[in-house]
Amino acid sequence: MTLAxxxxxxxxxxxxxxxxxxxxxxxLADLSxxxxxxxxxxxxxxxRLHAERLVTAESLRxxxxxxxxxDELQDAVSLRILIETRALRASIAEGDDGWAAGIxxxxxxxxxxxxxxxxxxxxxxxxxxHHAFHVALLAGCRSPWTMEFVERLYAATERYRIPVxxxxxxxxxxxxxxxxxxxxxxxxxxxADTAVRLLEDHYRRTVEQLIKVSDLDEAAPALAxxx
Amino acid sequence: MTLAxxxxxxxxxxxxxxxxxxxxxxxLADLSxxxxxxxxxxxxxxxRLHAERLVTAESLRxxxxxxxxxDELQDAVSLRILIETRALRASIAEGDDGWAAGIxxxxxxxxxxxxxxxxxxxxxxxxxxHHAFHVALLAGCRSPWTMEFVERLYAATERYRIPVxxxxxxxxxxxxxxxxxxxxxxxxxxxADTAVRLLEDHYRRTVEQLIKVSDLDEAAPALAxxx
DNA sequence: ATTCGGAAAATTTTCGAAAATCATGGTTGC
DNA sequence: GCAACCATGATTTTCGAAAATTTTCCGAAT
Numbered sequence: 260m261t262l263a264x265x266x267x268x269x270x271x272x273x274x275x276x277x278x279x280x281x282x283x284x285x286x287l288a289d290l291s292x293x294x295x296x297x298x299x300x301x302x303x304x305x306x307r308l309h310a311e312r313l314v315t316a317e318s319l320r321x322x323x324x325x326x327x328x329x330d331e332l333q334d335a336v337s338l339r340i341l342i343e344t345r346a347l348r349a350s351i352a353e354g355d356d357g358w359a360a361g362i363x364x365x366x367x368x369x370x371x372x373x374x375x376x377x378x379x380x381x382x383x384x385x386x387x388x389h390h391a392f393h394v395a396l397l398a399g400c401r402s403p404w405t406m407e408f409v410e411r412l413y414a415a416t417e418r419y420r421i422p423v424x425x426x427x428x429x430x431x432x433x434x435x436x437x438x439x440x441x442x443x444x445x446x447x448x449x450x451a452d453t454a455v456r457l458l459e460d461h462y463r464r465t466v467e468q469l470i471k472v473s474d475l476d477e478a479a480p481a482l483a484x485x486x
Numbered sequence: 487m488t489l490a491x492x493x494x495x496x497x498x499x500x501x502x503x504x505x506x507x508x509x510x511x512x513x514l515a516d517l518s519x520x521x522x523x524x525x526x527x528x529x530x531x532x533x534r535l536h537a538e539r540l541v542t543a544e545s546l547r548x549x550x551x552x553x554x555x556x557d558e559l560q561d562a563v564s565l566r567i568l569i570e571t572r573a574l575r576a577s578i579a580e581g582d583d584g585w586a587a588g589i590x591x592x593x594x595x596x597x598x599x600x601x602x603x604x605x606x607x608x609x610x611x612x613x614x615x616h617h618a619f620h621v622a623l624l625a626g627c628r629s630p631w632t633m634e635f636v637e638r639l640y641a642a643t644e645r646y647r648i649p650v651x652x653x654x655x656x657x658x659x660x661x662x663x664x665x666x667x668x669x670x671x672x673x674x675x676x677x678a679d680t681a682v683r684l685l686e687d688h689y690r691r692t693v694e695q696l697i698k699v700s701d702l703d704e705a706a707p708a709l710a711x712x713x
Numbered sequence: 714a715t716t717c718g719g720a721a722a723a724t725t726t727t728c729g730a731a732a733a734t735c736a737t738g739g740t741t742g743c
Numbered sequence: 744g745c746a747a748c749c750a751t752g753a754t755t756t757t758c759g760a761a762a763a764t765t766t767t768c769c770g771a772a773t
Contacts, residue, residue, distance in 0.1 A: 260545075261545055261546065261725095261726065261727090262726080262727070263726080263727090264545065286753095286754070286755095287754075287755070287756095288753090288754075296727080296728090297727055297728045297729070298727090298728080298729085298755090298756090299526070299726075299727050299728070300726080300727070300728095302530070302755095302756090303529070303530075303533055303726095306530055306533045306534060306537075307533060307537060310533075310534060310537030310538070311537070312634070318487075318488055318491070318755095319488065319733085319734055319735065319754090319755060319756075320734095320735075320754090320755080321754070321755065331630065331631075334629050334630060334631050334632075335631050337629075338569075338629065338631045338632060338635070341568065341569070341572060342565075342568070342569075345568060402561050402564075402565065403558065403561060404558075404561050404562050404565045404639070404642070405561075405565060407539070408565070408635055412631070415631070488755095488756070488757090489756080489757070490756080490757090513723090513724070513725090514724075514725070514726095515723090515724075523757080523758090524757055524758045524759070525725090525726090525757090525758080525759085526756075526757050526758070527756080527757070527758095529725090529726090530756095545725095546724090546725060546726075546763085546764055546765065547724090547725080547764095547765070547766095548724070548725060548765095
């Protein structure tokens with residue numbers, strides 16, 4: 260793996276995790292020392308993250324961590340619902356056996372990881388499997404542009420979920436894995452209307468929860484500052 | 487303007503125009519000489535274009551002009567219709583006077599440029615105004631992510647239209663400016679259903695025309711090779 | 714004839730310094 | 744006192760070469 264790729268992953272993680280705070284300036288000299296490499300790979304990583312809207316850039320004035328805003332979160336999620344529900348319908352209509360098998364296996368891997376406690380209960384592994392499951396649902400749609408935008412919007416919304424997960428843990432009174440199971444079941448039954456409804460509810464619940472947490476300021480002060 | 491920005495615009499233009507052919511390798515030494523600058527700004531431009539899917543990149547193996555494919559064109563346009571029709575409805579519902587004024591002025595500028603012949607009839611100016619008009623229609627939706635994706639999909643489809651425009655000129659038997667006028671009229675009348683229908687037809691006609699041209703191979707051999 | 718290995722060439726990636734630009738603080742002139 | 748101005752330091756941007764990696768080519772062995 261090249262240094263530029265390492266820099267990209269490290270920076271991305273630190274931004275999503277909140278180690279690098281929303282709005283903070285990203286100086287080349289600092290980052291170069293922090294990650295132990297020269298300017299070139301850092302600069303390349305920053306440009307990639309800029310394209311993903313995780314950092315802002317101003318010509319000759321450097322980079323900053325992109326600001327958090329609940330408006331942007333709602334915007335991203337509503338677009339996500341539009342794009343993903345269409346992709347889910349297309350998948351259900353066109354998906355083959357390989358697609359269905361992908362759903363089953365990614366759901367299994369996700370539930371395994373969600374059940375772990377103590378060592379091995381790594382939030383990044385859990386997040387990766389959560390994302391993999393949602394991608395598997397849509398993978399039958401055979402639309403590269405759809406998958407591209409799904410990736411983008413996932414990265415954009417991850418920033419809001421991770422700090423809450425780290426500070427407050429999973430929400431009480433909500434069984435997220437049961438929701439995943441129900442979505443998978445309806446999808447594999449090729450019941451498009453039900454699957455789409457469940458997927459939409461799943462996303463809406465998540466946004467509502469994040470907004471509530473930031474209102475109460477009971478966790479994730481960084482997110483509260485996004486109001 | 488920085489050298490990296492100049493490199494980005496030059497490269498983008500040469501890729502969309504077809505000067506740099508689909509699939510061709512983009513070697514740093516060549517580009518460095520061609521545009522008269524060092525590796526750094528070239529590399530930065532290539533990374534930006536990679537994020538826009540106009541060039542492909544493979545670790546340690548360099549960059550290439552992204553291949554053209556009619557499947558990708560149809561994919562991009564169908565997503566464009568999904569996203570833009572929603573944005574147009576939102577604009578019509580929420581747009582203010584500034585939004586409406588933007589439509590009127592950008593349509594006027596577009597028609598002026600479309601009417602020009604001889605000197606001043608620059609295809610890049612025409613394209614810029616065409617794009618500005620379509621953006622103006624949607625600008626009332628107040629959704630940054632929507633506008634981001636609209637930009638992306640525009641860049642992706644521009645590659646297919648420009649070579650045809652350069653080789654074959656405007657299609658016979660189709661008054662594109664009249665279509666623009668009709669879309670603007672319905673939009674300003676806040677007749678969402680009509681506006682959405684006209685916009686969708688506008689895009690579908692364009693795709694059909696491009697596919698027909700590539701089938702007949704009567705113009706734009708580069709596009710024909712995309713089959 | 715074909716495949717395998719390995720040196721040579723070509724290419725990308727990374728570094729460190731130089732150049733260009735922006736921000737800061739102090740000084741001058743009014 | 745206050746605004747304009749310039750020097751200074753900090754920061755980004757760019758360059759050119761070195762390092763790392765891939766590709767190409769040629770000869771040897773089967």
